[in-house]
Amino acid sequence: MVRYRGPALLIGSLGALLVLLCLLSLALGALSIPLDQVVQTLTGHDVDRTTGNVIWSVRAPRTALGLAAGAALGVSGALMQALTRNPLADPGLLGVSAGAAFAIVAAMALLGVTSLFGFIWFALAGALLTSLVVYALARLGRSGLTPVKLALAGIAVTSLLFSVTNAIILIDPESLNRYRFWSAGSLAGQTGEVVLQILPFVAAGTLIALACAPALNSLALGDDVATSLGRRPALVRAAGVIAIMLLTGAAVAVIGPVVFLGLVVPHVARVLAVRAGVGPDHRWLLPISALLAPILLLTADLAGRLAARPAEIQAGVLIAFIGGPFFIALVRRRRLAEL
Amino acid sequence: MTYFRLAVPPISGVFRPRMLALCLLLAAAAFLAFCSVVAVGDYPITLPEVVQALAGVGDPGTLLIVRELRLPRALAGLLVGLAFGVSGALFQTMARNPMASPDVIGLTQGSGTAVVAAITLGWTGGLSVQAIGLLGGLATALLVYALAWKRGTTGYRIILVGIGVSWICTSATDWLIARGGLFQAQAAVGWLVGSLNGRDWNAVLPLALACAVLLPCALLLGRQLRTLQLGDDVAAGLGTRVQLVRFGVLLAGVGLIAFGTAAGGPIAFVALAAPQIAQRLAGAAWPPALASGLTGALVVLAADLTGARLIPNMELPVGIVTGVLGAPVLLWLLIRANRAGSGG
Numbered sequence: 079m080v081r082y083r084g085p086a087l088l089i090g091s092l093g094a095l096l097v098l099l100c101l102l103s104l105a106l107g108a109l110s111i112p113l114d115q116v117v118q119t120l121t122g123h124d125v126d127r128t129t130g131n132v133i134w135s136v137r138a139p140r141t142a143l144g145l146a147a148g149a150a151l152g153v154s155g156a157l158m159q160a161l162t163r164n165p166l167a168d169p170g171l172l173g174v175s176a177g178a179a180f181a182i183v184a185a186m187a188l189l190g191v192t193s194l195f196g197f198i199w200f201a202l203a204g205a206l207l208t209s210l211v212v213y214a215l216a217r218l219g220r221s222g223l224t225p226v227k228l229a230l231a232g233i234a235v236t237s238l239l240f241s242v243t244n245a246i247i248l249i250d251p252e253s254l255n256r257y258r259f260w261s262a263g264s265l266a267g268q269t270g271e272v273v274l275q276i277l278p279f280v281a282a283g284t285l286i287a288l289a290c291a292p293a294l295n296s297l298a299l300g301d302d303v304a305t306s307l308g309r310r311p312a313l314v315r316a317a318g319v320i321a322i323m324l325l326t327g328a329a330v331a332v333i334g335p336v337v338f339l340g341l342v343v344p345h346v347a348r349v350l351a352v353r354a355g356v357g358p359d360h361r362w363l364l365p366i367s368a369l370l371a372p373i374l375l376l377t378a379d380l381a382g383r384l385a386a387r388p389a390e391i392q393a394g395v396l397i398a399f400i401g402g403p404f405f406i407a408l409v410r411r412r413r414l415a416e417l
Numbered sequence: 418m419t420y421f422r423l424a425v426p427p428i429s430g431v432f433r434p435r436m437l438a439l440c441l442l443l444a445a446a447a448f449l450a451f452c453s454v455v456a457v458g459d460y461p462i463t464l465p466e467v468v469q470a471l472a473g474v475g476d477p478g479t480l481l482i483v484r485e486l487r488l489p490r491a492l493a494g495l496l497v498g499l500a501f502g503v504s505g506a507l508f509q510t511m512a513r514n515p516m517a518s519p520d521v522i523g524l525t526q527g528s529g530t531a532v533v534a535a536i537t538l539g540w541t542g543g544l545s546v547q548a549i550g551l552l553g554g555l556a557t558a559l560l561v562y563a564l565a566w567k568r569g570t571t572g573y574r575i576i577l578v579g580i581g582v583s584w585i586c587t588s589a590t591d592w593l594i595a596r597g598g599l600f601q602a603q604a605a606v607g608w609l610v611g612s613l614n615g616r617d618w619n620a621v622l623p624l625a626l627a628c629a630v631l632l633p634c635a636l637l638l639g640r641q642l643r644t645l646q647l648g649d650d651v652a653a654g655l656g657t658r659v660q661l662v663r664f665g666v667l668l669a670g671v672g673l674i675a676f677g678t679a680a681g682g683p684i685a686f687v688a689l690a691a692p693q694i695a696q697r698l699a700g701a702a703w704p705p706a707l708a709s710g711l712t713g714a715l716v717v718l719a720a721d722l723t724g725a726r727l728i729p730n731m732e733l734p735v736g737i738v739t740g741v742l743g744a745p746v747l748l749w750l751l752i753r754a755n756r757a758g759s760g761g
Binding site for chain 1: 514515516517565574733737745747
């Protein structure tokens with residue numbers, strides 16, 4: 079199988095990089111732990127109480143969250159761009175982040191919810207409901223669901239919800255105060271339970287997305303061609319929307335609206351896939367995005383921990399400062415594979 | 418649609434009755450909304466009085482209120498809407514993408530970062546908020562164009578570089594808001610939403626001058642732009658000077674947005690939605706520039722009017738209402754479209 083050596087190598091090296099980052103993420107921070115002690119703790123040998131505590135109750139959940147949320151945003155970004163056939167589509171386009179933001183602000187201002195756990199379920203419910211509404215609206219009318227209608231319906235609903243959200247935070251300073259920290263995006267301060275709670279959503283979404291991958295390649299040729307190749311465009315789109323809803327909803331609810339990650343990562347993945355000799359093939363693009371996005375997210379999180387020790391800068395902020403220049407340099411260097 | 422050719426004067430062109438009727442209708446509606454914005458307030462003025470006062474007839478008190486208080490705000494709304502709509506149409510045509518808007522190349526975000534930095538860090542350098550927003554936007558646009566330049570530019574590369582730059586700007590803004598004090602965060606969010614409250618002649622005059630120069634340029638370039646839609650190579654083959662037209666379009670679009678944002682803040686949704694609404698109303702295959710501008714003006718003025726009236730004793734900023742008013746219109750047009758072509 080000479081054909082697959084390039085991409086397999088690519089995925090292998092990305093995977094290795096990710097494992098290294100996970101170890102660093104467990105080792106570095108306000109308290110630095112040597113790598114051998116990290117490995118010992120992970121394999122079940124207690125080094126000492128503090129080290130074990132820091133790793134198991136603080137850094138392991140944080141790293142796992144980075145992995146899960148990053149992979150979710152990467153996959154759903156690639157999926158969104160494939161479904162709308164638009165390079166400007168981000169996973170927030172279905173109204174997911176607007177719905178989550180609106181639900182959080184409404185829960186704070188109208189229902190008086192203040193605990194972090196309350197937030198997550200409201201955000202998730204808001205995200206899921208909103209994307210269902212966008213999908214239903216885009217399907218209405220005689221022409222059915224087209225990529226442009228999906229994108230524009232998403233934009234319309236998103237701006238409607240952000241308008242209301244902005245109105246609430248302008249009137250109620252207390253809501254603004256909490257909202258602005260969620261909005262900057264961070265991996266910090268989550269417990270292992272939260273990570274376990276979003277894991278089923280991420281797993282289900284990823285599986286659906288991977289199952290759609292071959293059909294997405296046919297869909298890129300247009301609905302008519304895809305139909306004649308034996309695909310069912312409407313079914314693929316419905317499955318894709320469900321996957322995006324689960325993935326982005328879970329990620330955004332916990333770490334904040336870091337949707338730009340999902341916008342940029344697929345572009346990088348396409349460049350890498352072309353370099354590896356497979357072209358924009360979604361069977362490779364989705365796994366590559368799933369590895370790339372957590373790499374970027376964990377790097378940003380690490381940098382945020384180390385830059386201002388013992389304080390932190392939110393990962394959501396640093397992703398842009400690390401990823402942005404890299405992305406621009408990439409765009410300048412390579413001939414880009416257009417969608 | 419009919420083609421015509423005149424012997425004297427020697428001109429030829431296309432006559433589109435639907436486009437003409439649409440533009441006239443939109444202009445009439447925008448004028449009505451404009452007069453209503455002037456008429457509404459603590460001191461009520463009737464619509465006929467407004468029209469008279471605009472022509473310079475009426476009692477001195479009414480004239481003073483209209484000229485000094487109400488007219489600048491209404492003009493700001495009209496011009497901001499026109500600028501955003503036309504600029505959005507240019508960008509969407511150039512990028513051949515209905516999701517493209519000046520926001521995409523980071524202009525608005527750059528303005529936002531500059532203004533929020535000035536508010537939260539308390540450093541203004543003696544400049545007004547308007548000037549800071551304008552400089553921030555123009556600097557960002559210049560940066561994007563320079564970064565995308567590599568033996569010429571392509572529309573796609575400009576957009577992708579713009580995505581990167583706007584991403585950095587958005588994050589910087591979020592970070593500034595999160596680390597500043599709550600009071601400053603409120604002021605920052607207030608500006609980011611976009612508002613026309615209390616705009617005086619100082620805010621309107623720069624925008625009016627910019628519109629006087631840039632709007633005609635933009636409308637003329639809109640025609641050249643249509644060949645660009647066929648792709649760079651075909652356009653060059655048809656005799657369009659691709660790099661020059663693209664640079665002109667960027668310059669006009671960026672200028673309009675930068676001045677509009679400086680006057681009214683980054684009023685959401687107008688640049689993106691107005692061209693799409695106009696395109697569907699006109700039944701056209703591309704966003705028509707003039708109709709988009711008029712739609713934008715109508716949306717902003719109607720939103721300002723609604724915002725002032727919706728909740729008693731509280732003026733909602735126009736940026737909040739544009740989303741609430743514009744979104745249902747766009748959704749309705751999307752759903753109503755019965756052909757794949759007009760639905761997108």
